[in-house]
Amino acid sequence: MVTIVSEQIQSQPVCIVVGASHAGVNCAFELRKQGFSGRLVLIDADMHLPYHRPPLSKAFLNTPLDDAPAPLKAKSAYEQADIELFLGAMVTKVDAKENIVSFNKGGSGNAENGYSIKYTHLVFATGASPIIPPIPGLNVAENCLVMRNAKDALALKSLMHAKRENISNLNIVIVGAGYIGLEAAASLRKAGASVTVIEREERILARVASESVSNHVARIHQENGATILCQRNVSAVERDTDKGFQWIVCDNGERYRADAILLGVGVRVNSELAQEAGTSLHRGAISVNTHMQTSIKNIWAIGDCTSFTHPLYGENSHIESVQNALEQAKVAAKNIQQISVADAGDAAPLQNYKAIPWFWSDQYNMKLQMVGLPVNADCQVTRQESKEALSVWHFVQNKLVSVEAINSPKSYVLGGRAIDKNAFIDKSKLADPSQSLADLL
Ligand code: FAD
Numbered sequence: 226m227v228t229i230v231s232e233q234i235q236s237q238p239v240c241i242v243v244g245a246s247h248a249g250v251n252c253a254f255e256l257r258k259q260g261f262s263g264r265l266v267l268i269d270a271d272m273h274l275p276y277h278r279p280p281l282s283k284a285f286l287n288t289p290l291d292d293a294p295a296p297l298k299a300k301s302a303y304e305q306a307d308i309e310l311f312l313g314a315m316v317t318k319v320d321a322k323e324n325i326v327s328f329n330k331g332g333s334g335n336a337e338n339g340y341s342i343k344y345t346h347l348v349f350a351t352g353a354s355p356i357i358p359p360i361p362g363l364n365v366a367e368n369c370l371v372m373r374n375a376k377d378a379l380a381l382k383s384l385m386h387a388k389r390e391n392i393s394n395l396n397i398v399i400v401g402a403g404y405i406g407l408e409a410a411a412s413l414r415k416a417g418a419s420v421t422v423i424e425r426e427e428r429i430l431a432r433v434a435s436e437s438v439s440n441h442v443a444r445i446h447q448e449n450g451a452t453i454l455c456q457r458n459v460s461a462v463e464r465d466t467d468k469g470f471q472w473i474v475c476d477n478g479e480r481y482r483a484d485a486i487l488l489g490v491g492v493r494v495n496s497e498l499a500q501e502a503g504t505s506l507h508r509g510a511i512s513v514n515t516h517m518q519t520s521i522k523n524i525w526a527i528g529d530c531t532s533f534t535h536p537l538y539g540e541n542s543h544i545e546s547v548q549n550a551l552e553q554a555k556v557a558a559k560n561i562q563q564i565s566v567a568d569a570g571d572a573a574p575l576q577n578y579k580a581i582p583w584f585w586s587d588q589y590n591m592k593l594q595m596v597g598l599p600v601n602a603d604c605q606v607t608r609q610e611s612k613e614a615l616s617v618w619h620f621v622q623n624k625l626v627s628v629e630a631i632n633s634p635k636s637y638v639l640g641g642r643a644i645d646k647n648a649f650i651d652k653s654k655l656a657d658p659s660q661s662l663a664d665l666l
Contacts, residue, residue, distance in 0.1 A: 240263060240345065241342060242268070243269075244528070248530075252527055254298070256561060261562045269314065276293075286378065314340075316328040316498060318498075327340065360461060361461045369462075372405050388484075392417040395418040396485075398421045398483035401424065401490035414449050414450055421483075424455045425455075429443050437615065458475060499511045499530070511531050511532065513525070513526050516556065533553075538582075595629045599627040603620065605617055610633055610658045616628055616631070616637075618650070624647065639663065643666045
């Protein structure tokens with residue numbers, strides 16, 4: 226057993242970041258940018274050099290099999306920034322009393338080859354993992370795929386590659402019509418596979434988009450040959466061992482043949498470590514204040530794993546997006562550095578998180594962009610610009626809070642500015658696409 230405990234040198238703080246994805250990597254680099262001169266340790270269970278996740282369900286599925294996911298930073302950048310990167314390393318324990326993080330490298334899951342490092346500040350950037358619904362016959366190790374990391378995307382890509390000579394005979398059933406399931410559906414259709422998407426709600430994207438956007442996206446999928454089935458509840462998966470495929474059984478009795486099943490029913494936050502360490506949670510996510518600080522003063526949390534207060538959208542906000550991960554990373558890094566400097570006698574106020582959220586998705590020739598959140602919206606205006614372009618504007622008591630745009634970058638950009646400036650918009654003219662947006666805003 227190898228245990229290395231780095232004793233903190235008084236003048237040298239140690240910051241450990243658990244999770245090296247969009248939030249964790251950006252927090253580490255931002256810390257250096259802010260002048261953090263202490264020891265900086267970045268740990269992730271994933272073996273791959275940290276990479277961009279959004280392409281995994283999109284263009285990456287249609288690139289050659291041996292392509293690596295696009296790295297967030299070159300390997301040399303970590304060395305240059307003096308960031309110690311531990312990959313394939315699972316953090317197993319955080320002792321918040323003694324300020325010690327324990328992890329093992331090599332995935333052994335026990336104390337063999339274990340490391341323990343003492344920290345001054347700890348950042349949880351542990352993200353989330355796919356939900357596996359308890360459906361009889363469904364077994365993630367054996368007969369279904371998920372889509373969260375490079376390994377997941379490579380598994381689907383390998384399957385597509387193996388069937389490439391006869392891909393129209395490859396029947397993929399996607400359970401869940403959220404963004405990730407629909408993006409994968411579009412990539413699979415592009416490759417020529419046969420795709421059926423099964424959704425429990427009465428429309429696709431029900432949790433995250435307006436009805437106009439859902440209807441538009443569903444139409445584009447259908448025009449591109451995907452089958453979209455809503456109000457279907459999958460009740461079982463049955464295996465036809467002789468023929469090597471499975472049946473997805475719905476509770477209305479319908480059965481769909483699947484050579485492979487892809488689950489896209491949402492994620493649950495990776496918060497077990499934080500909970501064991503004693504930080505407060507809200508609905509399973511790590512609660513942070515506007516500075517990204519958890520209920521334990523020197524423990525921070527950023528990105529998909531957080532529940533936070535947003536000045537526009539209120540308490541217990543939870544956002545899963547790259548932009549949110551990046552902005553929270555910046556705020557946490559600035560505050561950690563601020564506290565480190567303040568410890569040396571130079572106090573200044575901490576930064577608050579207040580960025581307006583934005584998000585995008587690419588499916589076929591469709592670019593979806595969203596800015597703001599339609600929380601408590603009491604009015605929405607749809608602006609149909611052409612058959613392929615539309616935008617939906619959401620208001621709370623005449624105040625613009627969110628814009629969804631499909632193939633309409635102008636609506637997205639100008640809408641974002643209007644939310645930011647709290648600008649007045651004449652709603653009666655907004656729905657008329659002959660009225661110039663620039664004049665209206
Ligand atoms: P994650 O990316 O989930 O990273 C968390 C990391 O923590 C993981 O690498 C994990 O291995 C590590 N970890 C967890 N626990 C431990 C532990 N105990 N020990 C060591 N390591 C640990 N967002 C958009 O804005 N636009 C998009 O188009 C878009 N498309 C997406 C497509 C896909 C396929 C996926 C999966 C996500 C997409 N997202 C998109 C969402 C976006 O990728 C996430 O919001 C973002 O990755 C969140 O970053 P994060 O660093 O908070 O968490």
